[in-house]
Amino acid sequence: MSLVFKKQKMTEIELYSFNGSNFQFVYSLATPKQKLQWALKLTHRLIQTLSILKPLIGKVQEMTRARFYSAEGLLPDWIYFLLTRNGRKHRKYIQTLHAFSMKVLRERKAQLEFAKTIDVVDVKDTSSTKARKRRPFLDLLLKTAREGADLSEADILSQVDNFMFAGHDTTSTAITWFLYCMATHPDEQERVYEEIQECFGNSDRSCALEDLHKLKYLECCMKESIRLHPSVANFRRQISEQVQLDDYTIPVGASISVQIYALHHNEELFADPLSFKPERFKVEQSIGRHPFAFIPFSAGPRNCIGQKYAVYEEKAILVALLRKFHFTIDARHRPIKETHGIIMKPANGMPLLITLR
Ligand code: HEM
Numbered sequence: 045m046s047l048v049f050k051k052q053k054m055t056e057i058e059l060y061s062f063n064g065s066n067f068q069f070v071y072s073l074a075t076p077k078q079k080l081q082w083a084l085k086l087t088h089r090l091i092q093t094l095s096i097l098k099p100l101i102g103k104v105q106e107m108t109r110a111r112f113y114s115a116e117g118l119l120p121d122w123i124y125f126l127l128t129r130n131g132r133k134h135r136k137y138i139q140t141l142h143a144f145s146m147k148v149l150r151e152r153k154a155q156l157e158f159a160k161t162i163d164v165v166d167v168k169d170t171s172s173t174k175a176r177k178r179r180p181f182l183d184l185l186l187k188t189a190r191e192g193a194d195l196s197e198a199d200i201l202s203q204v205d206n207f208m209f210a211g212h213d214t215t216s217t218a219i220t221w222f223l224y225c226m227a228t229h230p231d232e233q234e235r236v237y238e239e240i241q242e243c244f245g246n247s248d249r250s251c252a253l254e255d256l257h258k259l260k261y262l263e264c265c266m267k268e269s270i271r272l273h274p275s276v277a278n279f280r281r282q283i284s285e286q287v288q289l290d291d292y293t294i295p296v297g298a299s300i301s302v303q304i305y306a307l308h309h310n311e312e313l314f315a316d317p318l319s320f321k322p323e324r325f326k327v328e329q330s331i332g333r334h335p336f337a338f339i340p341f342s343a344g345p346r347n348c349i350g351q352k353y354a355v356y357e358e359k360a361i362l363v364a365l366l367r368k369f370h371f372t373i374d375a376r377h378r379p380i381k382e383t384h385g386i387i388m389k390p391a392n393g394m395p396l397l398i399t400l401r
Pocket residue numbers: 206207210211212214215218274275276279280340341342345346347348349350351353354
């Protein structure tokens with residue numbers, strides 16, 4: 045896709061697939077002064093890689109879902125992966141993905157061994173004057189292994205995969221649905237924009253950590269958006285102790301599914317549950333709400349370990365986008381349907397109209 049963007053000209057882009065070319069389109073809109081670049085530049089390499097991996101990831105997700113809803117879901121893994129046609133195909137896709145991550149891991153390991161040192165990245169902590177040193181996640185794991193921790197290549201790989209796959213689709217889906225909520229609620233978009241303006245004025249300075257803490261209304265809108273469109277609509281747990289739920293006894297070993305989507309749309313917990321009402325997440329309106337009524341990141345000891353990072357990342361990207369662009373949607377595309385796979389994506393993409401502010 046090649047697009048030329050002019051002020052006042054409206055251009056519809058398919059936001060969800062946000063592949064290399066869409067990225068370049070958005071990227072081309074940023075002037076060097078607009079420090080929006082930092083967020084986009086950082087994601088550029090990631091997006092390039094993901095455009096290769098994405099179809100494969102899509103296939104694995106699709107096959108996992110198909111297995112879940114078919115009789116093959118009842119088969120033990122070894123029978124499914126070795127003896128069924130779907131299972132063998134599924135295994136092949138997973139192996140290709142793992143081979144890719146293993147290649148990255150081995151290349152980095154070789155680089156670090158060659159350099160005989162492990163890089164640390166200078167991260168200017170904008171909340172203080174100190175510049176702190178931080179290590180990329182993969183380097184940290186490699187260093188820990190080199191110092192004698194009991195971490196095999198496979199263990200490291202599984203951690204990296206976990207972060208890559210648990211962290212990418214979830215966040216990009218949350219951002220996509222958020223922009224949809226803004227496009228369908230222009231008054232709310234203006235309120236968020238005003239809050240951003242109050243924080244930054246006409247300056248084009250970069251967004252710092254303390255700015256993110258100030259943007260309270262943006263946060264209410266993010267919560268309301270993920271309440272309505274949770275990236276992860278349900279998750280499963282195996283019961284380790286017998287549970288009594290009214291007249292029902294759930295035995296040890298049973299597999300249960302926690303329906304985040306249903307919970308977030310329960311009118312006993314959220315009045316008028318289908319409406320987008322960010323005020324419900326203001327402190328005064330949240331008092332008395334059950335702590336497990338709103339669980340987009342799950343809850344308890346196995347909740348999302350990337351939650352804090354995800355919220356900062358999402359906020360920083362949204363600030364960068366909303367400072368510069370205005371989002372609308374052509375009424376013909378509404379409502380956007382949801383898919384109920386592992387990640388609750390828009391069923392047929394997210395075509396949004398974008399204008400420069
Ligand atoms: C909007 C963004 C995100 C949402 C909505 C989200 C949601 C969730 C949910 C619901 C779970 C529980 C899943 C289950 O138990 O089956 C989970 C687990 C997890 N998430 Fe996230 N997540 C997000 C972003 C991230 C990011 C950015 C990372 C990493 C950088 C991450 C890493 C993980 C990991 C490693 C787990 C597994 C934790 C465990 O089992 O102990 N997530 N996430």
